[in-house]
Amino acid sequence: IVAVEPIWGCGECAACKKGNYNTCVKMHSYGLHENGGFAEYVIVKENNLFALPDSLSYELAALVEPTAVVLHAIRNSSFKVGDRVAVFGAGPIGLLLSESLRAAGASKIFVVEVNEQRRELAKEMGADIVIDPTKEDAVKIIQELTNGGVDVSYDAAGVDATFNSALESVKPNGEFMVVSVFSKPVSYHPAGQLVTEKKITASLGYNNVFSETIDLLAKGSIKAAPVITSIISLDEIVEKGFEKLINDKSESKILVSPSK
Numbered sequence: 168i169v170a171v172e173p174i175w176g177c178g179e180c181a182a183c184k185k186g187n188y189n190t191c192v193k194m195h196s197y198g199l200h201e202n203g204g205f206a207e208y209v210i211v212k213e214n215n216l217f218a219l220p221d222s223l224s225y226e227l228a229a230l231v232e233p234t235a236v237v238l239h240a241i242r243n244s245s246f247k248v249g250d251r252v253a254v255f256g257a258g259p260i261g262l263l264l265s266e267s268l269r270a271a272g273a274s275k276i277f278v279v280e281v282n283e284q285r286r287e288l289a290k291e292m293g294a295d296i297v298i299d300p301t302k303e304d305a306v307k308i309i310q311e312l313t314n315g316g317v318d319v320s321y322d323a324a325g326v327d328a329t330f331n332s333a334l335e336s337v338k339p340n341g342e343f344m345v346v347s348v349f350s351k352p353v354s355y356h357p358a359g360q361l362v363t364e365k366k367i368t369a370s371l372g373y374n375n376v377f378s379e380t381i382d383l384l385a386k387g388s389i390k391a392a393p394v395i396t397s398i399i400s401l402d403e404i405v406e407k408g409f410e411k412l413i414n415d416k417s418e419s420k421i422l423v424s425p426s427k
Contacts, residue, residue: 169216170231171204172377173197189239189372205404205423217377223385226398229422230263230391235380236346237263239373241271244319245342245366248272251317253309254294255333256324257285259420260346262292262394264321269293270389277317279305279332284417291393300332309336321346327353339363346370394420400427 176183176191183191197203197211219228237260246252252273254264257280265278270293278294280286286297296312298305310316316338322329325347331354334343343365360367383389396419399407408421 168219168228170219170228170377170381171197171209171211172215172217172235172373173203173232174372175212175215186375189374205401217381219381220385223381225424226395226422227384227391228381230394230420231377231380231384233259233394233420234263234267234384234389234391235373235376236260236370237267238376238380238383240264240321240344240346240370241267242376243370244321244344244368246271246273246319249274250319251275251277251313253277253279253317253320253333253336254289255279255305255320255322255329255336256347257282257289258323259394261321261323262288262419263389263391264323264346265289265293266391266394267293267389270383275313275317277305277309277312277336279329282416285419288393288396288419292390300328306332306335313338315339316341318342319344323347325349327351331355334360334365334367337365339365342366342368344368344370395422397421398424398427401425 174189174194174196176188177193180191202209250273252268254261257278265276268276276293276295278289279298279300280289281301289297298308316336319342320333320337321344322333323346337343384391399421401423404423408423412418412421
C-alpha cells in the first residue's frame with residue numbers, strides 16, 4: 168500500500184537540480200497533466216511512491232498530500248517554536264495549518280474564518296482564538312492580543328480581504344506567507360510594508376516532505392482526522408463531491424471511497 172506524490176519536474180533545470188521540483192517551469196502532476204486517482208488504472212513513476220505503515224488508516228493516508236502542502240509552507244516560513252501565528256481561512260489547508268502549527272510549537276494560534284462550521288473545526292484543530300471577520304475586526308483583535316502583531320501569518324483563503332488582513336496582522340519585521348491560490352488580483356499598497364519591513368513570501372505545493380508527512384500522521388503528531396467532513400462513493404462524486412464543495416462551505420475534506 169502506497170501514497171503517490173503527484174508532482175514531478177524535468178530534472179534538468181536549476182530549480183530541479185536544487186531539489187525544488189515544485190517550482191520547475193515544466194512541472195507535471197497526476198490528476199492535472201496525467202490520469203489521477205479517479206482513473207481506473209494509473210501508471211506512476213517509482214520515485215513518486217511512498218510505502219505506508221500499517222498503523223496509518225486509509226482515511227489519514229488520503230490526507231498525506233494536503234498535509235505535505237502545510238508542512239512545506241511551515242518549513243519555508245520563518246516560523247520557530249514559541250512564535251505566535253495567524254491563519255486566514257479554515258478550509259482544508261487552513262485547518263491543517265492550524266493543527267500542524269500547534270504540533271510544531273506555536274504559542275498562540277489565531278484562525279480567521281467566515282463560516283461557523285469551519286470555525287468550530289478550527290477549535291478542534293489547534294486554534295487558540297477563532298475570529299469571525301464579518302462580526303469582528305480581526306486585525307485589531309490580533310494586534311491587541313499580541314502587542315503589535317503575530318510573528319507569522321498565513322493566507323489560506325486567497326482573496327483580497329484575507330491578503331491585506333493577513334499582512335496587517337503581522338508585527339514589524341514579521342512575515343506574511345501566501346499559501347493559497349488566488350484566482351483574482353489583489354489591491355496592495357507597499358508603503359505599509361516598507362515602513363515596517365514586513366516580509367511577503369509564498370509556498371507552492373511541496374518537495375521532499377512526503378516521507379516526513381507520513382511519519383507525522385502515522386505517529387499521531389498531527390491530528391488531521393477532523394478535517395474529513397464526508398466520505399462518499401465514487402458514484403456520488405459529482406453531486407456530493409465537487410458540487411457540494413462549491414455550494415456548501417461547511418464541508419472541508421470530502422473523501423471518495425471506491426468500496427463505499
